Amino acid sequence: MSTKTFSVTIRVWRQSAAGRPGRFVDYPVAGVSPDMSFLEMLDVVNDGLTLKGEEPIAFAHDCREGICGTCSLTIDGKPHGPHEGVATCQTYMRSYKEGDLIVVEPFRARAFPVQKDLVTDRSAFDKIQQAGGFITARTGSAPDANSVPIAKGVADLAMDAAQCIGCGACVAACKNSSAMLFVAAKVSHLGLLPQGQPERDRRVLSMVRTMDSLGFGGCTNQYECSAACPKLISHDFIARLNRDYAKAVFRTAFEPVAAGGGGEG
Amino acid sequence: MDLVPNLFGSTIGRKLIMAVTGLLLILFVIGHLVGNLQVFEDPDKINGYAHFLQSLGPTLWAVRIALLVVVGLHIWAATVLALESRHARGDEPYAVRRWLRATFASRYMRWTGYVVLAFIVYHLAQFTLGYAQPDSFKTNLAHYTMRSDYHVLGITVVRAGTEVLDVRTMVIRGFSNPLVSVFYIIAVGLLSLHLLHGAESLFQTLGLKDDRWAAGLRLVVTLGCAAYFLGNLSIPGSVLAGILR
Numbered sequence: 001m002s003t004k005t006f007s008v009t010i011r012v013w014r015q016s017a018a019g020r021p022g023r024f025v026d027y028p029v030a031g032v033s034p035d036m037s038f039l040e041m042l043d044v045v046n047d048g049l050t051l052k053g054e055e056p057i058a059f060a061h062d063c064r065e066g067i068c069g070t071c072s073l074t075i076d077g078k079p080h081g082p083h084e085g086v087a088t089c090q091t092y093m094r095s096y097k098e099g100d101l102i103v104v105e106p107f108r109a110r111a112f113p114v115q116k117d118l119v120t121d122r123s124a125f126d127k128i129q130q131a132g133g134f135i136t137a138r139t140g141s142a143p144d145a146n147s148v149p150i151a152k153g154v155a156d157l158a159m160d161a162a163q164c165i166g167c168g169a170c171v172a173a174c175k176n177s178s179a180m181l182f183v184a185a186k187v188s189h190l191g192l193l194p195q196g197q198p199e200r201d202r203r204v205l206s207m208v209r210t211m212d213s214l215g216f217g218g219c220t221n222q223y224e225c226s227a228a229c230p231k232l233i234s235h236d237f238i239a240r241l242n243r244d245y246a247k248a249v250f251r252t253a254f255e256p257v258a259a260g261g262g263g264e265g
Numbered sequence: 266m267d268l269v270p271n272l273f274g275s276t277i278g279r280k281l282i283m284a285v286t287g288l289l290l291i292l293f294v295i296g297h298l299v300g301n302l303q304v305f306e307d308p309d310k311i312n313g314y315a316h317f318l319q320s321l322g323p324t325l326w327a328v329r330i331a332l333l334v335v336v337g338l339h340i341w342a343a344t345v346l347a348l349e350s351r352h353a354r355g356d357e358p359y360a361v362r363r364w365l366r367a368t369f370a371s372r373y374m375r376w377t378g379y380v381v382l383a384f385i386v387y388h389l390a391q392f393t394l395g396y397a398q399p400d401s402f403k404t405n406l407a408h409y410t411m412r413s414d415y416h417v418l419g420i421t422v423v424r425a426g427t428e429v430l431d432v433r434t435m436v437i438r439g440f441s442n443p444l445v446s447v448f449y450i451i452a453v454g455l456l457s458l459h460l461l462h463g464a465e466s467l468f469q470t471l472g473l474k475d476d477r478w479a480a481g482l483r484l485v486v487t488l489g490c491a492a493y494f495l496g497n498l499s500i501p502g503s504v505l506a507g508i509l510r
Contacts, residue, residue, distance in 0.1 A: 243472025
């Protein structure tokens, strides 16, 4: 089988280290196969740069099958490239044609500082997760299957939210660099399930407080996040997060506190 | 008691303040428009209505102060959120910036907001304080004598024969100036655009929206904003067209 190859030019953000000035550099790429993934095309470019003794383009990647959330890249102004519901690693060069100029930028947000070239530090998401993205479960032997009944619709909705791979495309797409879709997905996936109830109020208050303290912006309900999400997580979860937050604020404010103990939140 | 810090000190809390104050202001502007549409009826209606509102005394002031607080909170929350969002974006902008699905109205909320604020200031200066067009201000016009009773909810609030301020003439003379009328029409147009995003957005912020009725909500909000604009257009429009005199 022979496939016709073609040439494109990529305009890539090069930055030697965090806090250093960066600039765009154009690289002509010849011999692009339509079957290459976008990251494989970058691998080929890097091979060439390495052979020439130049510094290869740093970009984050891991599983290359759209489930780990490591790959990022804002391609022609859209996080994860041109397609809907597809991560950068699952974007193929067949989406481009001879002579295309492809602009490749890192995810931009103050909370996601550029480490090098196209690699950003997204550990702010880990900090939000650590603030409440967990449940308290009994350890030991595995519980009996289906010992906690969960309605099918609820389980499905929780799994929709749980699809979040924490890539940060929502932040990158938002003009406010808001992390609301990420936080909404985490809060909803645990808050919908019975196992997530004990910490429900404390979780949402704590995760939102951490989100704010890390310098993410607010939500202006433009839904760019869900349009850029490689897992197409719905912005309806943001409405749920808002509702959960409002409930938690009022519930904790008027809840009696046990003597010698702290209240929720 | 974390209620105050959780509401005023967090992004979502401030958004909730935006939504609740926005809802109150929407209810106010709808009521305001419906009241003012009485200008198309007998002069007794709009003049009696204005006299009734003026006669409320302390209640009127309570409502005025409450409205100012609500507007102040709305602007405060918007300003803080906008500054935070600008900071969150970081220093290096995208070289390629494109919108994926944000609605037209949602992209210009800040700008439509500025114009609406300028409009409110002018509107108060013109019809409430009398600074903008002193010649045609209600207190400088001859009094109007009510020819019939004015009722609110079936209760007579202004009796026939009462001398009241001639608000109707003030409105018509004010809008006879094409510059003023055109500014009004542009401002209410931008206010309608502001509400097109705001009225839909508040349901999302209050957590009352989901996919099942998002399309219905958008339709209702769009029709509501169009009706609101046409209602507001009708008063200066009719004066300019010579229908209302």
